[in-house]
Amino acid sequence: FILFCAGSGVTAGARCRLGSVQTTPALWSVYEALVDEGLAVAKAKGIPLPETTRQRLLEVGRGFPVEARTSTAHDLEDGKSLEIDWTLGALVREGAGLDVPTPTATALYGILAPWKDGTP
Secondary structure, three states, X not given: OXXXXXXXXXXXXXXXXXXXXXXXXXXXXXXXXXXXXXXXHXXXXXXXXXXXXXXHHHHHHHHOOOXXXXXXXXXXXOOOOOOOOOOHHHHHHHHHHOOOOOHHHHHHXXXXXXXOOOOO
């Protein structure tokens, strides 16, 4: 879930491929922030994760094929509805219910919200 929120949020929000996320420091910072927000929500919910989870999620993010895009980025480009209510939106709602700040997820959800039901 955390990996999907980070990858889909950044590639759809920036309308780019994963290679751009990996090589653009500002985009990589957004990816890292989404991972950290997801981990903070998981911790607040009492979900036990290994200490290496953050490192592993970042390694996976760095290892994606550079030409790859997430399904959310494809759907946005194709004018289809976006699953952001179940990804970024869920992260935002869970964070709010647990008093865990999710500013990055909130911003990306807001950026993508006009297209959540397809091309407006």
